[in-house]
Amino acid sequence: MAGTRPIPPPLWKAAALSGMAxxxxxxxxxxxxxxxxxxxxxYDMGVWMAGAISAIVTGCIAVGSLVGGRLADLFGRRRVYNWDIFCFAIGALVITLAPDDSTLLVGVLVAGLAAGADLPTSLAVVSDAAPAWARGRLVAFTQVMWMLGIAVAVFLGFVLSTTGMTGARLITGQLAVAALVTWALRSRLKLPDALSEPDTETAPESIPLKRVWTRAALLPMAATFVFYVTWGLGANTFGQFGTYLLVTVSDASQSLATGINLAFIPIGVLLTFAFVRVADSPWRDRLFHVAAVVQILAFVIASLTAGALAGMLVFFVLYQLSNPFAGEANYKVWSQLTLPAETRGTTQGLTYALSRGVFAVAAFFTPALADRSPSVLLWTITACMTAAAFAGVFIIRVLVPRSASPARDTADPRVPSTWPAGPSHKEH
Structure with missing residues (x-):
């Protein structure tokens, strides 16, 4: 049965290194x-510089996704895959050692652009190398890495909260070290995907931009974009402003707000691992229906209570239980299953870029809206989550069945017989 066959260790290694994005x-x-x-x-920042940093990070990730995904399809996914992570290390190092806010801004720009470029490229690389029966689990595993990135940053922030600038440098310094180690390991990674190495079959002229504007690419690109942007407006708001809303709207103390966020992270990590286990089975999409309803219910409760602390606590419980099965992990898997393989970097880069651009604009206005009317903010997010649920159902009912055709699977032929794919694997 799909989802039960063991995956060869080299593919797990590729998934982990791609998940570092x-x-x-x-x-x-x-x-x-x-x-x-x-x-x-x-740095004695002005209020506008401080307020713009978060929006700039998200905006740079958006631009990087757009440009990086296209460059990967043009010049070879492995080439971009290796060098964008190196550029991220440089940016993170500049942030860590920045003596002033101007230098910090330069580091944020470089790291943000590189992080954005690596997102669609790394997913395309692991998806290219994965056989169809393992693709869901391998792509979903990158979401585990995303959760770990949050967990490590929040944990270090909590532990080093009294150490000032020294702690801040350690938090970003570990990102620079992690990126350099990943770059070294990626450089030696052996993958059998024809699309990831530039050659005569993948020269720039072989993947013209007009291939993106076909029905085969546009429909899944539009559907996955609608799902990700509507779901992400809620997730990004609480990712960037969860502590802020608990303090300013729910009247929680700073320590309680930080503790609430930290306490729920292990739940999210464990349930994301659970999603990986079912990502190649029918349970992936069955669980989405249930989780999407629970996720909407979570935001309805937060909205009905206008952000009161008791309601927010219930919200966090329901949200963490449902989010791993009806969130970004689904978007990643659905994108790899439904988007045409030859333009996967470009098309997913577009959906990432447009979505992150919307998130950046929303982040700029969120504090003001929360101050003016928490109820309007929360009900708006609830409406977005409802729209995401409908988009997800469309993807499951219409697009995923279409992608099940053997003609759409271009990865299997590139998995060599030296990798133990299982008794039913056929060599090509």
Whole structure:
């Protein structure tokens, strides 16, 4: 049965190294958020510079996704895959050693662009190398890395909260070290995917941009974009402003707000591992229906209570229980299953970029909206989550069955017989 065949260790290694894009993406966003107050005091930032940093991070990730995904399809996914992680390390190092806010901004720009470029590229690389029966689990595993990126940044922020700028440098410094180690390991990674190495079959002219504007690419691209942008407006809001909303709207203390976020992270990590286990089975999409309803219910409760602390506690419980089965992990898997393989980097880069651009704009206005009317903010997010549920159902009912055709699976022929794919694997 799908989802039960063992996956060869080299593919798990590829998934882990590709998942570092998600680890570093999440780690960068959360680290900047955790350190922002320290940066403000240490660099004597103006209020506009402090407020713009988070929006700039998200905006750079959006631009990087758009450009990086296209460059990967043009010049070879492995080439971009190796060098964008190196550029991220440089940016993270500049952030860590920045003597002033101007230098910090330069580091944020470089790291954000590189993180964005690595997101669609790394997913395309592991998806290219994966056989169809393992693709869901391998792509879903990158979401585990995303959760770990959040967990490490929040944990270090909690432990180092009294160490000032030294702690801030350690939090971003671990990202630079992780990126350099990943770059070294990726450089030696052996993968049998024809699309990831530039050659005569994948020269720039072989993947013209017009291939993106076909029905085969546009429909799944539009559907996955609608799901990700509507779901992500809620997830990104609580990812960037969860502690802020608990303090300013729910009247929680700073320590209680930080503790609530930290306490629920292990639940999210464990349930994301559970999603990986079912990502190649029919349970992946069956559980989505249940989790999507629970997720909407969570936001309805938060909205009905206007952000009161008791309601927010119930919200966090229901949200953490449902989010791993009706969130970004689904988007990643559905994108790899439904988007055409030859333009996968470009098309997913577009959906990432457009979504992150929307998130950046929303992040700029969120504090003001929360101050003016928490209820309007929460009900707006509830409506977005409802729209995401409908988009997910469309993907499951219409697009995923279409992608099950053997003609759409271009990865299996590139898995060599030297990898123990299982008794039913056929060599090509």
């Amino acid at each position: 998600s680890y570093l993406d999440a780690g960068l966003i959360v680290s900047i958020s955790v350190n922002l107050a320290i940066y403000r005091d240490s």
